[in-house]
Amino acid sequence: MSEKLTQRTAWNRVLDKLSGRSLWMLHYCTGCGAIELPPTMTGRFDMERFGIHPMVTPRQADILLITGYLSVKTLKRVILTYEQMQSPKWVVGFGSCTINGGMYWNSYATVKSLDQYMPVELYIAGCMPRPEAIISSFNELIDRIGRGEANSWKDYYENYDFYRKNQEHVFGGPINTRTDVKSDKETFRIQSAGK
């Protein structure tokens, strides 16, 4: 199936186009950027017109929006949440603090770059990004999904050891997320790449 996916048959193209128009965003306020999400969701900016709507459970969600800094305590919950989500899934890093720590670059409590712990599809720079920036990034995400280019989620399966090593480094020991990532990998027939 993976060969067919890379070739993008007409059926895949239709599928990608459709899945890009019906995205569910996990409603998890991980940091202060969550304050700009209600304006984006509600009357004034209304992201529902692009087919994006908040979803309260991880298993039904497509987008994990990391709204700002992640403390180590939250990172553990975010990893649990991320692994529960069904592929394909996309992580959007929101705000400068997900890129390189932002203004918390010297804080002992927050992790500095999100892509060490999970594959990130898009970053939105700024502290904090405006609702227009969120909407523009979602449009970009929809376009990429439609073109079949939004494949960052495969990276988690390909380089699982790399991500798990970084996660365990932060938590100071092995963690049990209760999700069998390796069998998911077989389901999607993804080969290890090694990073």
Next chain:
Amino acid sequence: MTNEQDIINRIEAAYPDAVCKKKQERRVEACLPPDRLFDFAGRMQSHWNFPHLSAISCVDWINEGEFELVYHFWSYEEKILVSAKIRIPREEARFISITELWQPAKFFERDIHEMFGVVFEGNDDLEKYILTEWEGPPPMRKDFVTRDFANRFYHFKEYEAEWMGPQQNPQAADVQGGSNE
């Protein structure tokens, strides 16, 4: 309606070893010996009509080897805030809890225990609240430098654009070898 000087006179009459002064409008500072604080706090609440404990702050005076605990009491009627300051030794810091008198003190003391490592005797709930994933020293102590810790422990973003060619980054090797301490 009493003013700041009345409060100071009242405290100094009851506690001759206290050093009081008016800091600014509606702010009175009282420096006390540590063993008088519990008695002082009880008197503030029951006799002197200061029913609101605004906060307990802790300051780490590392050069003097002392922790300073500052209790902020507010009176709704007198409209004056009294800050009672005591100093305790920094090594194996212990102090008596005032949770019997003020229930909000429970969280303030728990927070100070977590951030500074001061043990409050009589507070039954001193387990970790914020730093449950943290194994290092209490982070608010002055001898803990957060910048060094972050440099050592977290992965910084390394910019490796192709056009820049292979990079020799000494810090990158350090990050890889970072330990959990």
Next chain:
Amino acid sequence: MSEVLERINRSFDEPEDEHDEVREYTLFIGPNHPGIEGNFALKLSLEGDTIVRAKTDGGYLHRGFEKLMEERLFMQNIAIVCRICVPDPDPNEENYARAVEAIAGIEVPERAKWIRVLVLELSRIASHLFTFGGHAGTIGLYTMPNWSIADRDRILDLFEELTGGRVYHIYNMPGGVRRDFPDGFERRVHEVMDYIESRLPDYDDLFFNNAILRKRAEGIGVLTSDQAIRWGATGPNLRAVGIPADLRRDDTYEVYDKLEFDIPTLTGGDALDRLLVRRKEIEESIRIVRQVVDNIPSGKVWNKQPNPLKWRVPAGDAYVRTESSKGEYAYYMVSDGGQRPYRVHVRGASTTHGVHILENLLVGTRIEDASQVMFSLDACPPEVDR
């Protein structure tokens, strides 16, 4: 047939001792849960659907602000303090600026004091509107967030015009404020205030007099006046039990003593009254904003301070307090005469509401009312975690 009935009857009559070990169970709510305000968690022990014990679990938003502030220059800290409380950032800037001014003895121009009051009151209105949206969302009234959060955006637009930032303003500085009003700003403030005032009756019809809200919030999480004092309630939560305590009046700062406003109180102390007190506060804040815009004196807005890179603040300490939209917000700042603060203790308004009072009020309520109690207390987790 009669045998079956008899057996069923007997099963009801059986002593409950056999099932004792399963009578109580623990439920973990959050941090990813729509009924929780922000990133926060509750550990509830339940019997049936009644909460018998509650513990809060915070720290998800901990960034170590107090430590970061010790490692930054006095001027650099202005940029980070507003991040401590996200929905209502301006009391942080106000507290920080006033703490530095108190220690260093800096004078503030009269006009800057009036502008600060304006910013604080606009922030209060914005924060209350945000809370209404969140509260309504927990009981399924999804029109209210669509209205109130979109109306809050009008205030954010004013902020953007005045300060350049929608959410974080970095506007109050020790010695004044960063810039003066743009041209025609007073008129636009009046327009927005008129608009929000005209919306309040709509909110009443949609939300505050809504039968769903009344049934869900009335009599839930009742705080008596004795408990409120003993547990350290402040701000609107204290005024909802009938105690007219307000730091703007009692521990007055800036120019609040020159302004006319009432302190709305209610006596019920339940979730509904806590919400209605906030609703009335919006009216008072609109009154204050109008007075500020009409009576503001002219003059400069900032007394120039020394080079920020070499700026030393003399040794001393100060405890400053601001009435934020959530209650008493205080900073205890200590300077040792250096370029950086020696210690800043942030006493968030939700430190008591979000931990001690919430844990106590949840006992005895039903599990579906936990969100009512939490949102009516307006417990803001970033203030607790810092």
